[in-house]
Amino acid sequence: MAQSKPDIPPLKDLTIDNITENVIRINSQCRDTRLKYVLERLVSHMHDFARETRLSTQEWHAGIQFLTEVGKKCTDVRQEFILLSDTLGLSLLVDSIDHPKPPSSTEGTVLGPYHTHDAKSEHLGHSISADPDGTPLLVLCTVRTTSGAPIPNVKIDVWETDSKGAYDVQYESYSGDNPDGRAVLRSDEEGLFWFKAIVPVPYSIPDDGPVGVMLRRLGRHPWRPSHMHFMFEKEGFDHLITALYLRGDPYETSDAVFGVKESLIVDLGTVTPEQAKEYDIKEGSKLLKYNFVLVTDEETKILKDNEALKAMKALGREDLKIIEGLPVPDVD
Amino acid sequence: MAQSKPDIPPLKDLTIDNITENVIRINSQCRDTRLKYVLERLVSHMHDFARETRLSTQEWHAGIQFLTEVGKKCTDVRQEFILLSDTLGLSLLVDSIDHPKPPSSTEGTVLGPYHTHDAKSEHLGHSISADPDGTPLLVLCTVRTTSGAPIPNVKIDVWETDSKGAYDVQYESYSGDNPDGRAVLRSDEEGLFWFKAIVPVPYSIPDDGPVGVMLRRLGRHPWRPSHMHFMFEKEGFDHLITALYLRGDPYETSDAVFGVKESLIVDLGTVTPEQAKEYDIKEGSKLLKYNFVLVTDEETKILKDNEALKAMKALGREDLKIIEGLPVPDVD
Missing domain, CATH: 1.10.220 (Annexin V; domain 1)
Incomplete structure (x- = not known):
């Protein structure tokens, strides 16, 4: 001792x-x-x-108990603390702080707890969903810089639920080797990428745990509007985590995790006979088109440093340095 | 759906x-x-x-991971979230807010994660510790009101570690049916209570979990100074959770959970021949004497309401009501 x-x-x-x-x-x-x-x-x-x-001591005890239950609910495929962060608006806030976007670029939004590293690399045109009940959707996108130049070879993670609103990791049968509703793609030389999917549907975040209890006590619903997740990685560009939402969804203005942004809401179109032939999908299928714009690391760094300096000034804490976009006390 | x-x-x-x-x-x-x-x-x-x-997103992830690990470390006999609250000073703060004490009364301190409901009711004079390696100690106390009147029949929970600094719940063999180092006593008609124990020793809070990792990263040690816990319950009086500390302990001024108060530090005496006979303990054993003073619910309520009103005024939130000592928005 x-x-x-x-x-x-x-x-x-x-x-x-x-x-x-x-x-x-x-x-x-x-x-x-x-x-x-x-x-x-x-x-x-x-x-x-x-x-x-x-x-009060009693409330503190209730808080300790709540956090313990949140921890106990976490598994390899369920992250109740992320759900808690999402439903209290912290996740969206942190994304906004860490990934500031100039007006001309694609806005970010919440990652959510369902991204995995199990998705397989697939060729452009791949059909990511095996769900026969989903409404077929062709997704046709571009990735460009803020000045409009195409960005080739961007690693793009896409993921969505099945037609009943469940992600693959929520299936009893999920093992990690059988991903569904997700894929990793690469943009082509012209910054284009396309894949087949199903039209997203609204879904309830898992509300059979302590976060569900909290939402009910707060009088809140657990629904997220229909959306598809996208994540973009390319050296030299700021990591973009975002999602596209369908206009007119019943939860468009009451997302349980605060993720909806007007610039990320899309109207679905219809696949033309020419597109049907070109992309090997049924004519009349739904069509999602979007032009993503990535920000360079350099642009992001300048924005982040400026935002951090402004925030520190507002705090009256000017004895700080900004290192890699993060304030640290000036210990000189 | x-x-x-x-x-x-x-x-x-x-x-x-x-x-x-x-x-x-x-x-x-x-x-x-x-x-x-x-x-x-x-x-x-x-x-x-x-x-x-x-x-940053990375720091947020590290925080989510940390909280998840804290949750996973919790069991029926280990509460890592309480340990986290204790080591960040929240527990002592909440106790101070919830149980304000007038100057003439005994101060409260942290409950800690080792109180159980397994202790048995014992007669006065009971020996609470079965540890043969402990230094024998006679504990002789009174419980009185702020005006000096004895309080009979107070339910008193006492608990301490063994001579190696471990609580019974930390033993591999602990089942809940074999408590050691703890008892529930009742004060007699004159507000007296006494029991045999062992001289408390310093101990490290469990630092093999995420809270231990945090303390090491912060450059802090995990030690608590030698102390014995006391909890007092009696209808009409504010619940008192406190502890007595031994003067001169190496951790007297660096308690990992911030619990030490000057008024709770004691100097041990020595059992006289008369006391040895009266209490059936070896002459020359160590002696701990203390006079505890409980506050009535009424006194506490007035103090709490005043403190809450002051705090709300400081916040500029005067549109609040104080109900049972707790501020709530005035919804009239």
Whole structure:
């Protein structure tokens, strides 16, 4: 039972009024200056939350119990903490902070808990859905820079539910080796990519766990409007996580995870006889067309640094440096 | 797949700047006005935390992963979320808010994750520890009101570690039917209670889980100074959760969970020949004497309401009512 007396300020007689500064002081032994700053803000907000609500021991217990249940609900294919973050708007906020977009580019939105690394690389034109009950859809897209140049060889992850609103990972039979409703594609030399899919449907986020209980207590529904997820990766460009939504969906303005943006809402068209022949799909099938615009890492860096500096100024914290877009205390 | 279009404000195009008010608006459908207020402050602080740190997607992922691991570490006999709350000072803060103490009374401190409901009711004089390696200790206490009147028949929970710093629930062999180092006692007609125990030793909080990883990354040690826990329950009096600490402990001023208060530090004495005979313990054994002072529910209510009103005024939130010591929005 080795014991040592560390060299830290004396912590005794801590009260409602002085505990926060003392916890921050002891945490300031941390050598990772970014982590130290994140913990400083975390402790400060957590304590202010308790002080402002006059949080009772009973409520604190209920909170501990809730978080424990959220943790217990997590499995390899279900991430209840992401669901919690999504339903409290944190996920969309973090995406907006981390991936600022200039006006001419495609906006990002929530990743959600259903992206996997199980999708297989497929050729353009691949049919990603095996669901015979889905309404056939041809997806025809371009990927370009903010100045309109095509971007070839972009890695594009796409994923959607089946016609009943379930992702493959939600199937009892899911093993990781049998992905469905998802694929990884590459844009061609002209920045084009296309694939066959099914028309997305609205679905309920899993509400048989603690997050579902929370939504019911808050009087909220668990529905997401019909959408298809897209994720774009290409060296030199900012990672884009986004989704396209169908106009007129009953949940278009009440997405349980706050993901809908006007610029991401699409009207479906109809496949023409020429397209039917070219893409080997039934004439009259539904058609989704979209032009995605990626932002370079450089453009993103300038935007992020500016936003971070503005936020730090607003906080009165100008004794900070921005390193890789993230504020850290200036320890010089 | 029943779908309904709920009557809520349109949520679309949410940004860094407007998402917080919109999440609060949709949560305001909650009919429990207290929960609504708690969620309003929670969402507000969580979002401000992300904005002020410019939290990156990678850091958010690390946070989700950390919380998931904390949840996975929880069992019937290990509560990693309480440990997290303890080590970030939240537990002590909540106790201070929920159980304000007038100057003449015994201060409270952290409950910790080791209280159980397995302890048996024992007669005064009972020896709570079966550990043959512990240093024998006689504990002689009184329980009184703030005006000095003895309080009989108070239910007193006491618990401590063995001589190696382990609680019974940490033993492999622990089943719930074989408690050790803990008991439930009742004060006598004169407000006295006494029992035999062993001299407390410092111990490390369990640091083989994610909270241990966090402490190491923060450059903090996981030690708690030697202490014995006490919990007092009696109708008409505010529940008192406290502990007594030994003066001169190497961790007296660096408790990993911020629990030490000067008024709770004791100097051990020595059992006299008369005491040895009266309490059936070896002469020269260590002696812990303490006079506990409980606060009535009424005194506590007045203190809590005043503190809550002051805090609400400081927040500029005077449109709130204080119900059972807890602020709720005034919905009249």
